[in-house]
Amino acid sequence: AQYLKRIVMAKCTTKRSKARKRFHFSASRNRRKNNRRTRNKLECVNAVLKDEWNQKEGIQENLRKMGFAMDPNKILPIPLTKDLHTNPSLCSTTNWSVEETELNGVNSIVPSEGNILEKQTALSRLKNPIRRRVHVPRIPPCEFEFVMYMVDKYNDDYEAMAMDKKNIYQETPSVIRKRIQKVLSLPDLQVKYLKKRGIIPEGEKTPKRVPEKVMKRWQRWEATKRYLIKEQKAFEEKIDLKDRQRREKRMLEKKMAKNAQVAI
Structure with missing residues (x-):
């Protein structure tokens, strides 16, 4: 074995x-x-x-002392798209351009003509507000079916849900409660x-948000169903x-009767 080990080490x-x-x-x-x-x-070719x-000293420190910028984005930052959504006033900033002018040996930055944007008034902002994209979480169909199965079978008994055979990942009652919520x-x-439960007709057009009246009807129906299940269990126990x-x-x-026959 040691011989083989040496051969492998020699190859590596x-x-x-x-x-x-x-x-x-x-x-x-x-x-x-x-x-x-x-x-x-660095070898500087320019005599100045x-x-x-x-x-x-480093490159950045030398450039700073001479009046140059290592990163132009720090001097003239370009606003991000997400900042424009949150703060529309950034849209009215001027469009800057660099022109070579000799002022004390340093380049000056002046706004170019004809590229200045008109300031957006408060009235136009109210007329055309920027629509923010609302994040809607995506729920897979298997997750929805799991929640329907658990709620229909156990209602709000999360400990019984944790013991169900469909809880294949052995999640705790608190985790199942968060998933359902x-x-x-x-x-x-x-x-x-x-x-799916038949509380709202299938062909009926419903708003995106469930009305409070429908939710109360659903809660009453759930309470009645719980009461009927409880009564049925009590009746079955009584019959048993x-x-x-x-x-x-x-x-x-x-x-x-058998003991009486034996006695006779």
């Missing part, structure tokens, strides 16, 4: 990687350090820049659920109790 390592790991005694460490320090130094350039908080899915008592009485009579 190359001459270049071995040479990189060796220590070169003949190489000068100080020369390498100086070369690394002076390798990427060469006189003003300080090699001990998220689905039923969307107006479109509320209408879809009420239509009577059947059990009748069965026990019949068995006791048979036992007494």
